[in-house]
Amino acid sequence: MVQYSSETEIAAAIDALVAVPTLLIALDFDGTLAPEVDDPLDARALPEAQEQLVRMLELADTRVALISGRALDSLEHVAHLPSHVLFGGSHGLEYRLDEGDSVLPMSAENTAALERLDALLHELADSAEGSWVELKPAGRALHLRMMTLEDAERLHAEAVARVAAEIPGLTTRFGKNIVEFAIHDSHKGDAIDRLREYVGADAIFFAGDDTTDEDAIAVLGENDLGVRVGDAPSAARLRVAGTREIAALLMVLADRRAAVVSARTN
Numbered sequence: 026m027v028q029y030s031s032e033t034e035i036a037a038a039i040d041a042l043v044a045v046p047t048l049l050i051a052l053d054f055d056g057t058l059a060p061e062v063d064d065p066l067d068a069r070a071l072p073e074a075q076e077q078l079v080r081m082l083e084l085a086d087t088r089v090a091l092i093s094g095r096a097l098d099s100l101e102h103v104a105h106l107p108s109h110v111l112f113g114g115s116h117g118l119e120y121r122l123d124e125g126d127s128v129l130p131m132s133a134e135n136t137a138a139l140e141r142l143d144a145l146l147h148e149l150a151d152s153a154e155g156s157w158v159e160l161k162p163a164g165r166a167l168h169l170r171m172m173t174l175e176d177a178e179r180l181h182a183e184a185v186a187r188v189a190a191e192i193p194g195l196t197t198r199f200g201k202n203i204v205e206f207a208i209h210d211s212h213k214g215d216a217i218d219r220l221r222e223y224v225g226a227d228a229i230f231f232a233g234d235d236t237t238d239e240d241a242i243a244v245l246g247e248n249d250l251g252v253r254v255g256d257a258p259s260a261a262r263l264r265v266a267g268t269r270e271i272a273a274l275l276m277v278l279a280d281r282r283a284a285v286v287s288a289r290t291n
């Protein structure tokens with residue numbers, strides 16, 4: 026059975042993290058801050074977690090970022106955070122920084138591949154009750170959450186096989202109840218690297234609940250702290266059970282970072 030980190034382990038790891046001059050606090054959204062829901066646009070962070078994010082957004086030398094597979098607009102819709110939050114959207118493909126948005130340019134070949142992908146996934150979704158296709162800036166996601174496990178597994182396998190055969194060269198990402206195909210091979214580790222540099226962070230906190238979050242956890246260094254939500258295999262230093270535990274952890278993080286920042290300015 027998987028072991029969750031104890032309160033003592035969490036407090037010790039956070040104490041070792043927060044003393045740096047500049048700290049970046051980066052979080053996955055769905056399944057980490059927000060409980061899973063059927064319609065992605067209805068997802069909201071737990072109020073206890075939201076409160077701690079807002080607190081940390083006000084701290085000096087401390088930046089807060091959301092790193093998600095969602096497109097920027099979708100992330101903004103669900104986040105409800107002040108404008109100085111940073112976003113890494115579409116698995117590290119696009120960013121909302123203080124200067125505004127940056128997205129990768131698309132070639133004519135990319136656009137044609139996306140059109141073929143769109144048609145193929147809609148054909149599959151139309152044939153399977155409960156599945157639907159989400160439009161992403163550089164790809165499409167096939168959602169399987171409303172299906173029975175057996176039907177979801179069958180559709181998942183068919184989508185992966187047909188996309189590989191008919192539109193080769195796309196990047197495939199496997200998540201919970203979702204499979205995504207994209208024309209760029211960016212991942213959440215790219216988002217961590219980009220935001221580390223942008224913020225000038227001396228250390229990073231990151232928490233996530235899905236396979237794609239392991240790419241972010243993999244690029245963390247020894248001064249950073251990674252947290253995995255749930256019981257799947259992970260390289261993260263800490264592990265907690267769910268969104269409630271993340272909210273509790275964020276309260277400790279906000280308290281300890283606030284103490285460090287206020288001791289420095291007084």
Ligand SMILES: [Mg+2]
Binds near residue numbers: 053054056233234
């Ligand atoms: Mg997630």
